[in-house]
Amino acid sequence: VSFFGPFYGGYHVMALDPDYNWSMVAGPDHGYFWILARAPSLPEATLKDLLDRARQAGFDLSGLIRVEHGRAAAAGR
Numbered sequence: 283v284s285f286f287g288p289f290y291g292g293y294h295v296m297a298l299d300p301d302y303n304w305s306m307v308a309g310p311d312h313g314y315f316w317i318l319a320r321a322p323s324l325p326e327a328t329l330k331d332l333l334d335r336a337r338q339a340g341f342d343l344s345g346l347i348r349v350e351h352g353r354a355a356a357a358g359r
Contacts, residue, residue, distance in 0.1 A: 291309070292309065292310040293307050293308070293309060293310075293314075294307065294308050294309075294310060295307055296308050296335065296336070296339065297332060297335060302320070303319060303320050303321065304317065304318060304319040304320070304324055304328065304332070305317075305318050306318075306332050306335065306336065308336075308339075308341070312340060312341055312342075315336060315341050315343075315346070317329070317332050317333075322351035323351070333346075
């Protein structure tokens, strides 16, 4: 991924929904981890599965921040 100019970041797609509703992405050294979704929230079972996969891959999730999206996100803005 190129952010701007000569700066690049290596990211690995660890999991991808077949319908592209979510993805799980990580940095190359376990220092970064994201669950990205098209909707403001994921079903709890999906989230649990993704977090379990991350733990099995060796990620420390103790500092994971879960972002709650407001009404603007729910409305697609």
